Amino acid sequence: MAPAYKLIYGDYRGLGETSRFLFKYGGIEFEDARVQFEDWPQWKEKTPFGQFPLLEHNGKQINQSIAIARYLANLVKLAGNDDWENLEIDSIVDTISDIRQKLVPIGREQDQTKRKALIDTLIKESFSYHLPRLVKKIMVIWHLVG
Template sequence: MAPAYKLTYFDVTALGEPIRFLLSYGGIEFEDIRISHESWPALKSSTPFGQLPLLEHNGKVAYQSIAISRYVAKQVKLVGKDDWEDLEIDATVDTITDLRIKLAQYSFETDEKAKKEKEKSILNESLPFYLEKLDAQAKKNNGYFVGGHLTWVDLLFTASLDFINFMAKKDIIANSPNLQKVKQNVVKIPNIKAWLEKRPKDTLQ
């Protein structure tokens, strides 16, 4: 019998990996559909808004990676203990997304002169600023981002690191001990460890 969930994304970590982490954490079997960039143009028009990832369940199709992650987090009980913690989680997710978008603006810039300018402002200014703030938040919460306990933002951050490091061309948490603790707290989870051992190699790496 086919799994109840089907996740469709490119053959990379990037925006699909937090969803894969969350499904794996909850022991939810899912069909991991990976689309090559070559085959994407022919499929694009058949998607709701011309983008991936997509999550299919019971004949319904969901889009937007953060919305999907939040939905799965509810299914696997990785949300906050109350509405305020949920607010803190959402704010941290949005902050990590802001950082990822800034790094993408640098990484995928094709004009070399513009890229050099962005390297100065993004890699040398924005990135250290975000890392300092996020590391302090993780320190305050004993190796987690919110409430001193595991929530879906910890998984999202850890699952996003491969792609973020790829764009930054370095291990961004090498000098951030508390962010390293966040990662360690996630990757030691048995279901996450099992996923990391079996997942396909990222074609971006």
């Protein structure tokens, strides 16, 4: 029998990768449909908003990576224990999305010198600012610091 879930995404570790991890974590069988770059234009016109990842289940199809990951996190019992814990989780997810946004221009830059400069700026201005704060937040949540 075909798996109950199908995840459609590119053959790389981008926005759809979290959902692949969640399926694996939960031991949920899924069809990992990896669209090759050259085949994407034919897929694109059939998608609801012209983008992937997409999740298919019970004859329905849905987009938006974080919404999909949140649904799967609930499915595999990785959600918070109350509304506040869910808020903490969403806040961290959104912070990581903010950092991820800063990677986009690096991925698009073809000139290696400019690319290196963008990476240096990312490390200096974003990673060094956000990552220690994220670690601190996690330590507070885990009651490791006050």
